[in-house]
Amino acid sequence: MKKTPSSIFYNGFIYTLNDKNDIYGAMAVQDGKIVALGTDDEILALKGQNTEVYDLKKHVVIPGLIDTHAHIFRVGLSELREEKFIPTSITELLNYIKEKVKLIKPGEWLYFPNTYPTRLKEYRFPTLEELDSAAPNNPVYVDGAYAGQANSYLLRLLNIDENSPDPENGKFIRDPQTGKLTGLLFRCGNIVKKVMVQDNYNIEDIKNGFLNIQSKYNELGITSVIDPMTNENDIRALNELYEEGKLSLRTVLTGLVTSTDSATDYLEKLKSLVETPAEWGKLSFCKVMIDGGILTGTSYMRKPYNDTLGVFGIKFEGFRGIVQYDAFQLKDFINIAYDTGLQMTAHCIGDAAVDLFLDAYEAFNKENDITEKRYSIIHCDFSDDQTLKRIKKLNLSILFQPMWHYMDGDILNKVLDSNTMNTFLPYRKYVEIDIHAASGSDHMIKYDSLRSQNPYNPFHALYNMVTRKTRFGNVIGGEYCISRYDAIKMYTGKASYVSFDENIKGTLEVGKVADFAVLSQDYFNCPEEEIKNIFSVMTVVGGKVVHSKV
Ligand SMILES: [Zn+2]
Known part of the structure; x- marks a missing residue:
């Protein structure tokens, strides 16, 4: 005996998105696969005793999106234990940090993953000074994946000072006038992660x-x-x-x-x-x-970045991004x-x-x-x-x-x-x-x-x-x-x-x-x-x- 469909979906607009962009009213399914497409009458005629029937109520149906x-996997873990705070502005970020330091011990981490200057209202990373004033006694890292902003506490923890040479493939950004570190770190994720307390x-x-x-x-x-x-x-x-x-x-x-x-x-x-x-x-x-990313001015470009607006904090000439x-x-x-x-x-x-x-x-x-x-x-x-x-x-x-x-x-x-x-x-x-x-x-x-x-x-x-x-x-x-x-x-x-x-x-x-x-x-x-x-x-x-x- 021929098997009847396990389910039938009818009374819809089923956009197959095949080569001819065919649209059908109904569809029959068996063993997880589509076994027939056609008019409501054609498909409903296949109904057996155990077939489940779903009325699509004239809705549009599309193939599952890919x-x-x-x-x-990373996303799944990202809010497994608590909601993730993602700032939309530097003001919001600094306020959050100020509140947080009241609740945590000195030395405890404040880590902000996937935070990009192009997504913050001010269109820049927070400065070293801003982070220092909000959190003088805790390591802070605002991490844009390929570039990130550290506070002074974190720089000390990393043993990075004015005299430190740039790491392999990466860059410690310095103020062109004073030569002082700005706390902006290009492609230093691995160095930071080494001193960070990692979730298990x-x-x-x-x-x-x-x-x-x-x-x-x-x-x-x-x-x-x-x-x-x-x-x-x-x-x-x-x-x-x-x-x-x-x-x-x-x-x-x-x-x-x-x-x-x-x-x-x-x-x-x-x-x-x-x-x-x-x-x-x-x-x-x-x-x-x-290469790096365009949200942090580190993707590898044909032409040097001309960051006159200071979005990426690239305060030097000729920078074309990071390439591995x-x-x-x-x-x-x-x-x-x-x-x-x-x-x-x-x-x-x-x-x-x-x-x-x-x-x-x-x-x-x-x-x-x-x-x-x-x-x-x-x-x-x-x-x-x-x-x-x-x-x-x-x-x-x-x-x-x-x-x-x-x-x-x-x-x-x-x-x-x-x-x-x-x-x-x-x-x-x-x-x-x-x-x-x-x-x-x-x-x-x-x-x-x-x-x-x-x-x-x-x-x-x-x-x-x-x-x-x-x-x-x-x-x-x-x-x-x-x-x-x-x-x-x-x-x-x-x-x-x-x-x-x-x-x-x-x-x-x-x-x-x-x-x-x-x-x-x-x-x-x-x-x-x-x-x-x-x-x-x-x-x-x-x-x-x-x-x-x-
Ligand atoms: Zn990706």
């Missing part, structure tokens, strides 16, 4: 954190992510969650490598740990970090990815960093064809026509984050020259040149979809792609707007392509996993301003309802 850059988390913690954030993602229709920095315990946690039947988010994993000596062993180790079926968790990527490797070293890393059968990718923000990475890719491609390997570039914030042509020729994917344009576009527009700014996330060009560009958040801490760093609300990101509007409502680079269809494909089909998953997810077609979101509003036809307010009223993953507002 965030191609979400630090899901076990596998149970990682699991709990994952479950917390997985449900938040499901609420916004996100059903898959690419985690860009997965460690051994993350994989162990994921294995257990799968075994316990608790997963409602599919995760593609990434091994971050830092040295060519240990990389192969490390990647093989990670690979061997994965025990989940590939559709729930698989190690796909080998990643390196090439040369093209020869990068080629060695590509070789390791190639040999271990993983897909190469890299954190690469500045235009000069992208140049370097492309040099390495092109050199490697002369020896071994990589055009079918779907290697990629993460971030790739600044790309001109020449760069995009090179990317196209190698068939690379770009994994970009629209929320940087939304959050930081206004201030970057003032800091960067207009030529550079004209190459900032040019969505329209991705479509015109037909590049595999996929969207994501780079979500790192905090659970709230908009107050997190970086905000991971996909509907805000889609709104930005469609309007090029920033959080202040300004249109920046309006010529790079794209259609609603093109935008959402960068969160679905194009995102599945990145990790060779286009045959299992990314569109709603027979044979693919039943991962989809029933939207609160009609994404395709609602007023533009409404796009950012959309959420999922019901999210289904592998045929199971994992979130429901009805």
Whole structure:
């Protein structure tokens, strides 16, 4: 006897987002996969005795969204024990510190991760003096990941003074007039972490954190992510969650490598740990970090930063950012990815960093064809026509984050020259040149979809792609707007392509996993301003309802 569907969803507008953009009224699901799409009558006719039937009440249904850059394990832990304070202004930060020092002992840490000058109202880091006056007896570090601001207590703790030489790859920023340390530290995260009291988390913690954030993602229709920095315990946690039947988010994993000596062993180790079926968790990527970040003025740029506004605290000439490797070293890393059968990718923000990475890719491609390997570039914030042509020729994917344009576009527009700014996330060009560009958040801490760093609300990101509007409502680079269809494909089909998953997810077609979101509003036809307010009223993953507002 032929099996009847386990569930049927009818009376909706099911946007398959397949090649023909077919729309159906109803869908039947069995064993977690889509088995039929058609009219209400056609699909309801398949109903058996045990089939669950869901009325979509004329809502729009889209394939589950795929965030191609979400630090899901780290995010999970970030608010496992307490809510994270993320300041929106220096005033707010200093007030918080003043209150906090009353409650803690001298010497106890005040650490503010993922705090960026472009996200603070004053558009700068707090000064050494400001931090000293708020916390004279505690180490304070305002950490923008690639650059951070210390107070004097922390500098003493680090044994850094006027005479200290710059660390390898990093920089202690000094006042050009007096030569005194400003407390701003470029690429000194490792040095600071050595003296910091680190939180300890076990596998149970990682699991709990994952479950917390997985449900938040499901609420916004996100059903898959690419985690860009997965460690051994993350994989162990994921294995257990799968075994316990608790997963409602599919995760593609990434091994971050830092040295060519240990990389192969490390990647093989990670690979061997994965025990989940590939559709729930698989190690796909080998990643390196090439440069710093544009939110701290440390991404590696073709032109020196001209920080006359003092946003980044770069008080010296000729600074082009931080770069970790040369093209020869990068080629060695590509070789390791190639040999271990993983897909190469890299954190690469500045235009000069992208140049370097492309040099390495092109050199490697002369020896071994990589055009079918779907290697990629993460971030790739600044790309001109020449760069995009090179990317196209190698068939690379770009994994970009629209929320940087939304959050930081206004201030970057003032800091960067207009030529550079004209190459900032040019969505329209991705479509015109037909590049595999996929969207994501780079979500790192905090659970709230908009107050997190970086905000991971996909509907805000889609709104930005469609309007090029920033959080202040300004249109920046309006010529790079794209259609609603093109935008959402960068969160679905194009995102599945990145990790060779286009045959299992990314569109709603027979044979693919039943991962989809029933939207609160009609994404395709609602007023533009409404796009950012959309959420999922019901999210289904592998045929199971994992979130429901009805
Ligand atoms: Zn990231």
